[in-house]
Amino acid sequence: MKIHIDIDCFFASAARIADPSLENLPIAIGGRSDTKIFNKEAKKQTVNFENSGSFVPTFYKTYEESDDDIDAFKDENGKIRGILTTSSYEARAYGIKTAMNIKDALGLCPHLIIKAPNMSLYQKLSHELHEFLCTKIPLIEQASIDEFYGDLNGWVEDEDVPQFIDNLRHEIKKVTKLPVSIGASKTRYIAKLATTYAKPFGCKTIYPHQFDKFIDPIKVGDFAGIGKSMKERLNSVHIHTLGELKDRRGTVESWGPYAKELYKRVSGLTDAPIKTTHRRKSIGISRTFDPLHDRGELKRRVHILARHLSYAVLKLDVIPTVFHLSISYEMNQKSHKNISLAEIFTEKKFDSLCLRLFNEADSQRRLHVIRLSINCSSFTRDSKKELSLIGFNDEQKMKNLTNSTQELREKYGIDTLKWGSEL
Structure with a gap:
């Protein structure tokens, strides 16, 4: 059988591990789009490649205690901003839901405790759980930061699966302090569905003879x-x-x-088989911000996003060949531009390319912009494209400079060296 393991209210559960006094209280994790990345004094930005999933950014600011202060969720006008990424079951009893804005959530539950995201802690706990699961099950796949699949075929007899997963969830709680729910079935897709009906902190096994009775009444929207x-x-x-x-x-x-x-x-x-490793096929960065019309400031922000994404591409040690930039405007208008380019990747060239894509994509210049996104994909390892040799020697010199810059950022931080156009 296949099993699906999902951490219950992961971010909220992690907050309780860091602060046990939050146990049994209505808590939620809230966040704003990290627009501080655009501040000229921006620091403490880091990058994550290990896990992904909803509300798990590739780039994020390292956590500070002051981030939990309610003032951290207010803008310059004192208005509470941001959305909830998750909430505890105690909070959900008040009608609080994921993606609800913080102001509305406080209206439903004035005594709601809101904590800022702590991505470093989430990565640490997720890694610890993965390591533990690998000692219990031969084949484990990490699907996201809080979600795992396992293959019990040949390891646990079908009739013993209910007891095995029940013991497993209690062992996980004891060793990592994380509450999990576990679903089991003949396929990973039905196992994941079973987990939904096992929550919170429960387990559910669906045998073939129970299959029709289980799935028949479930609404189609509940299926992943x-x-x-x-x-x-x-x-x-x-x-x-x-x-x-x-x-x-x-x-x-x-x-x-x-x-x-x-x-x-x-x-x-x-x-589908359990895959113990996943190869990243693309990487991107995006930020949502208050409506902004100043094209000079928007171009400055493109430079900043390009610098961060360049750092990630170099850290992955890949050469992308497809580049995409999209712009979201007010009034629900959107525009985008892509380009294919099979050449050596250097930061300077990428920065110029992103600015060019922005200029070409910016088709609604009378409108304010609310979001910028840049994406790189079709890495040469997965593509049949061959790198161009035109200007190879000059590009190799620029590549050496890019590598030197990368080494300094690896040692001192992404914000150690910035383009003059960012200031």
């Missing part, structure tokens, strides 16, 4: 892989539950390859 658009499409043809989806194979499969695969996952007809 069915997003808003697919849910709406299913509902439009009167498919509201997984049981109804399973009974309408012809309809669903007529929608194309993705829908065919989705049908198989829901019906337990397909599975």
